[in-house]
Amino acid sequence: MVYYPREDSYLLEKHVKRLAFGSVLDMGTGTGIQALAAANSKRVKKVLAVDIDKGSIEYCKKNSRHKKVTYRLSDLFSKVPKQRFDTIIFNPPYLPQEQSRRNISIEGGKKGYEVIQKFIDNAGAYLKEKGNVLLLFSSLTNRKMVEEFLNNKMFDFKMIDSIHYFFEELYVYNIIKSPLLRTLEKKGVKDIDYLAKGKRGVVYTGKYKNKKIAIKTKRRESEAVGRIKNEIKFLKILNKHKIGPKLLMHNKNWLAYVFVPGEFIRDWIPKAKKKDLKRVFKAVFNKCFKMDQLGINKEEMHHPVKHVIIGKSVKLIDFERARKTKDPKNVSQFCQFVMSLKPVLEKKGLKVNKNKLIELSKKYKKSFSRPDFTAVLKEIGLK
Ligand SMILES: C[S@@+](CC[C@H](N)C(=O)[O-])C[C@H]1O[C@@H](n2cnc3c(N)ncnc32)[C@H](O)[C@@H]1O
Numbered sequence: 001m002v003y004y005p006r007e008d009s010y011l012l013e014k015h016v017k018r019l020a021f022g023s024v025l026d027m028g029t030g031t032g033i034q035a036l037a038a039a040n041s042k043r044v045k046k047v048l049a050v051d052i053d054k055g056s057i058e059y060c061k062k063n064s065r066h067k068k069v070t071y072r073l074s075d076l077f078s079k080v081p082k083q084r085f086d087t088i089i090f091n092p093p094y095l096p097q098e099q100s101r102r103n104i105s106i107e108g109g110k111k112g113y114e115v116i117q118k119f120i121d122n123a124g125a126y127l128k129e130k131g132n133v134l135l136l137f138s139s140l141t142n143r144k145m146v147e148e149f150l151n152n153k154m155f156d157f158k159m160i161d162s163i164h165y166f167f168e169e170l171y172v173y174n175i176i177k178s179p180l181l182r183t184l185e186k187k188g189v190k191d192i193d194y195l196a197k198g199k200r201g202v203v204y205t206g207k208y209k210n211k212k213i214a215i216k217t218k219r220r221e222s223e224a225v226g227r228i229k230n231e232i233k234f235l236k237i238l239n240k241h242k243i244g245p246k247l248l249m250h251n252k253n254w255l256a257y258v259f260v261p262g263e264f265i266r267d268w269i270p271k272a273k274k275k276d277l278k279r280v281f282k283a284v285f286n287k288c289f290k291m292d293q294l295g296i297n298k299e300e301m302h303h304p305v306k307h308v309i310i311g312k313s314v315k316l317i318d319f320e321r322a323r324k325t326k327d328p329k330n331v332s333q334f335c336q337f338v339m340s341l342k343p344v345l346e347k348k349g350l351k352v353n354k355n356k357l358i359e360l361s362k363k364y365k366k367s368f369s370r371p372d373f374t375a376v377l378k379e380i381g382l383k
Contacts, residue, residue: 002059003030003105007165012091012136013037015172019132020044022086030056032064034089039068050074077122084128092116094137112141120149129182132174139169152194154181180217180254200227205259212259213248227320228253234322243287245317262311265304274349282382283314288330289373297325301333335361338380350381
């Protein structure tokens with residue numbers, strides 16, 4: 001069904017006239033209103049206008065002809081040639097679906113934001129480094145979710161207009177690639193996606209030279225740039241000893257390393273068998289011993305629930321709090337962790353004598369010697 005221009009169309013059109021430039025993609029063109037507004041601007045060279053609806057494309061080819069505009073049938077980007085645009089415009093179907101049959105010109109899916117999410121997930125690959133996306137949606141769409149989708153894809157955005165229209169608020173967003181996204185793309189990183197959030201940092205995944213990588217940066221609202229710098233500093237030292245994920249590239253407020261596949265130790269332990277537990281604990285203890293020898297305290301080894309990843313190998317991650325010290329506590333903290341697991345470990349046949357372990361760990365902490373370290377391992381049956 002052809003969507004004849006309404007308030008939302010006119011609101012977006014106002015900004016298209018002002019901001020569209022270069023080569024333009026008009027997604028979900030309807031009657032072609034945005035495509036024509038763009039084409040009539042001197043700054044615009046050409047426009048590709050697409051729509052999933054056959055009737056709309058037929059309507060445009062007949063009624064909205066312009067020498068700069070080409071119309072094409074396409075479900076989002078599926079039939080858009082692999083090229084990058086300076087401007088991408090989208091007045092999407094943004095309302096939650098009301099009946100069992102979806103009205104595709106106005107409803108984006110059950111939640112309302114499904115089409116927008118798919119659009120955002122793919123838009124980066126079609127947008128030039130300094131391109132803009134002009135996106136319209138409404139208060140009925142769930143603005144928080146839309147902003148989350150944008151953050152997940154490392155876009156920066158700004159609401160540039162809003163109007164009240166019957167029972168809803170209409171918003172126009174201007175979306176650009178964030179400086180970090182631009183830098184990473186220039187370095188050849190692709191398929192960037194959100195992975196996880198910590199207190200201060202955000203981790204994304206991406207593809208680099210056919211390898212999966214992780215990119216860690218500080219959260220927008222966090223001032224903790226120092227943490228990133230710190231992690232870079234310690235990864236550089238520890239990588240030489242095969243500890244930590246392999247650092248690939250970095251800048252003052254982000255770092256990228258080879259992705260570590262596997263499971264958090266927290267989730268892995270309950271399922272693990274005795275012999276695997278022994279192998280993993282031994283590997284972690286050896287890394288802790290190495291860090292003790294280097295005078296580096298990783299911190300949090302007494303509770304490394306999300307800091308040890310078990311995959312093909314055993315890797316420690318998250319070195320943002322690491323620090324140099326004369327009194328490192330990695331081995332002794334990991335002893336504490338083992339002791340805290342006593343009931344679980346004993347069920348699996350690993351004996352944990354707390355008093356003995358405390359005594360041996362104290363002795364080790366005085367000497368940091370290999371024999372004292374070996375005594376700790378022996379006590380847990382790892383030697
Ligand atoms: C709200 S209308 C906007 C039409 C026009 N751009 C305007 O501003 O008046 C949304 C348009 O998106 C189209 N559309 C919906 N889902 C689409 C999809 N997956 N791919 C491309 N177009 C889609 C609809 O057919 C409809 O023409």
